[in-house]
Amino acid sequence: MHEAFLVARILPFRPAPSPYPALDYLVPLPFSSEIQRGRRVRIHVKQRRMEGLVLDLFPLKESKFQNLKSLDEVFPSPALDEKQINDLESVARFFGGRLSNTLDLALPSRVKNVESRPWEDQKWSGKNEAALCNLLKEASGLYSGLSSLTQSLSNFENQSFVWDLAQKRGNIFECLALLGLLSKKLGYSFLACLPSDRFFDQAKNVFSTYGLDPLFVGSSLGKAQNYASFLSCCKGGAIALGTRRAMYLPMKDPCLMVDVNALGQAFTDGMAPYANVRDVLSIRHKNRGGIRISISYCHAAEQEKWLREKTALHIFPSSPAPLRPVCFSRDRLLEMGDRFVHLPSLLVEELRKNGNEGKKSLLVCPAGSDITLFLCPKCSAFMRCKCKGSLKSKGKGIFCSRCRKRQNEWVCYKCGATIPSYGLVALKRGPEHVKEELKGLLKEKDLKNVDVSLASSIDQRPYSLVAILDAWLSFFSLNLDAESKVLNSWMEAASLASEKVILIGEGQKELLSSFEGWNYVFPAWDLEEKRKAGMPPFRTALNIWGAEKEVQKSVEEVLKVLKAPEGEFEVMGPMPIPNSEECLCVLLVSLPFADGLGEAVASVSHLRSASGAHFWIDPYCFGCR
Incomplete structure (x- = not known):
């Protein structure tokens, strides 16, 4: 030739x-x-x-x-290389998508002058050796099962781990630094995916303390830096941290891959469903082997399934949490004679005491609670649009959250009064609302020692007291892992406290038991409940939306390709999508037939893409898109 x-x-x-x-x-x-x-x-x-x-x-x-x-x-x-291309093709098949979609996320934009830069391999140093000895000694006292990890790394085994964090501030980044040092010493490539790039600075400071200079990848960084990190990973032996933009980095074998689900918020960057970090890293690990670790404060039902099936080993705190959170439900507060359920008197007294002693306190509001509602000045009813949507503000204007219409005047549905936009009474919720309330309860010097934050954006700093407010509002989510994420965010906040943790609100007894005892009662209970209900991870959810006739045809064609017998699948819908002419249908498919769902969707979506039917496989979201 x-x-x-x-x-x-x-x-x-x-x-x-x-x-x-x-x-x-x-x-x-x-x-x-x-x-x-x-x-x-x-x-x-x-x-x-x-x-x-x-x-x-x-x-x-x-x-x-x-x-x-x-x-x-x-x-x-x-x-x-062959393994990296195989990773991308496997992800596309799993989600029933196309290789071009994963390539769009996996390959960064080229920057010509970056390709000519010299690349320096980081050598193992005495500083690294001393740091590794110190971190290993401390971590061995905190975690059972750590010896299994070090043994698997030393023997270059193919193994997965679920790592639950102990109640210790800064522990996340110290654990990642320990894994980075072990990888560097033993010749592994190291990849860790963080929920947000706002943690980059803290991670960089901790890693540099131990003599590591990691690569970073994220949407907030420039094209040149992201491309330079990509090229360095291609050469092998890299230590890389990033948001989910980093999960497709071309890591050389042997490789240690970590997803961090412990920082109270969803991952940023990327396009769903090809950017589901936990799934993508699991697929890559299944393809190429190596070590796979999922870090959280309390693992989810999916990870509990890994442990029960013994596909993963458990690294967990070897000692009980030093602080036992105190939980106050609405009924308990009323029994104590405290009428202020939102900010109880006992909490205000603790804030005053800490303020007098110069100690810092943190109040945590539920994620998504930072909203402003509008009231009618005549009857105090919540104002709504004609389409029943609530009103929101952006800049100086007020608009409907459902139909997005902006108006200068609004009609109260209760008293019928016509109110101009400037005449509506604004009612703030979330951190802004709490700060306004505290101004009337605390002195100015005490206020300076109180931080108020959303559960999704907690700064990793030390506090004497941590209080979680309005806990019952934390569960307003359709995500199947919502309760596990709430528990993780509570534990994240509690890990920052040195003296006292208070929770104001309700929750299942199993969830509260895990929070109070820093144990794993809730994931085991959650997995059993999902098994009984036939929910993921025991069944996979396929969302199909578009015109009703096309959706119904698509469901029939997917089932024809799968050849799943009656009882192994369930069709829910079609259901109309609000403010849209489209409808949504959810197809729940049991294992092992769900394993072929990606390829079935790929073949059907290729035929039906021109008709306007859309497909999304997501094991964790139920009826959401």
Whole structure:
């Protein structure tokens, strides 16, 4: 075979809803020595220049097409290897999507001058050795099961771990630094995905303390830095931290991959469902082996299933929490004669005491509670739009949260009065509301020692007292893991306290038991409840939405491909989507038939994409998109 007659099958970088298929291009003689599978190239598609990825190379005589165009350029950036391409293809198959979608998320924008920068390998140093000894000694006293992890790393085993954090401030970043040091010493690549890039500075400070200089990847960073991190990972042995933009980084084997679900908020960056961190890292680990760790304060039902099936080992606190949270329900407060359920008198007294002693206190409001409601000035009823949507404010204007309509006047549904926008009474909720209340309860010097924060954005700083407010408002979510995420956020807040933790609100007794005792009663109970109800992780949810007829046809075609018998699936819907002409249908499929759901959706969505039917496989969301 002569080199001049090579053909490259190239996938253009154009994601859904209108992706291009893989196309054949001639490889010019000057590029034949450097072209290889996984290289990024420049091509012309319909007179438009775009980038693409080489999926295959073969002789010209094997191509089904004639009069092929030549590719324009082969970029000097490193090629993705077979395992990295296999990772991307596996994720696309799992979610019933296309490789072009995962490529759009996985490959950063090229920056020419970055490709010529020299790359320096970080050597193991005496500072690293001393830091590793200190961290290992401290962590061994905090965690049972840590010896299993170090043994698996030393023996280069294929193993998964569920790591529940102890009640100790800063423990998350110290644990990550310990894993980074172990990876560096033993020759592993290390990848950790954090929920948000606002934790980068703190992680960088902790890592630098122990002699580590990690790479960072996130949407808040520039294209050059993200691309430089990508290139460094291609060369192997990298220590990388990032948001879910980092979960597709081309890590070399052996690899240690970590997802951090302990910081009270959802992951940022990316497009669902291809950016489901826990699933993507699990798929990559299944493909390539190595060590996979999921870090949280209290694991979820999915992780409990891993432990029961013994596909994962457990690293858990070896001693009870030093502080036992005190929980006050509405009934308990009323029995004590405290009428102020939102900010009880006992809590205000604690804040005053801490303020007098110069100690810091933290009040935590439920995630999503930072809203402003509007009242009628005549009858004090909540104002609504004609479509029954609540009113919201943005800038100087007021609009309907449902139909998005802006008006200068609003009609009260209760008393019928017409009120101009400037005449509505604003009622603040969340941190702003709490701060306003505290101004009338505490002196100014005491207020300076009180921080008020949302559960989704807690600063990792030390506090004497931590109080969680309005706990009953934390559960207003359709996500199947909502309660586990709430428990994680409560534990995250409690880990910052040095003297006292107070919770004001309600919750299931199993959830409160896990919070008060820092144990794992709730995940086990939650898993059993989901098994009885036939919910994920025992069944996988496929959401299909679009025109009603197309949705019904799509459901029938998916079931035809799956060949699942009666009793192994359940169809819920179609249900109308508010303020839309579309409807939603949820198909719940039991294992093992759910394992083939991705490929079934890929074949059906290819046929029905022109009809407007949309598909989304998500094991954790139920009827949400």
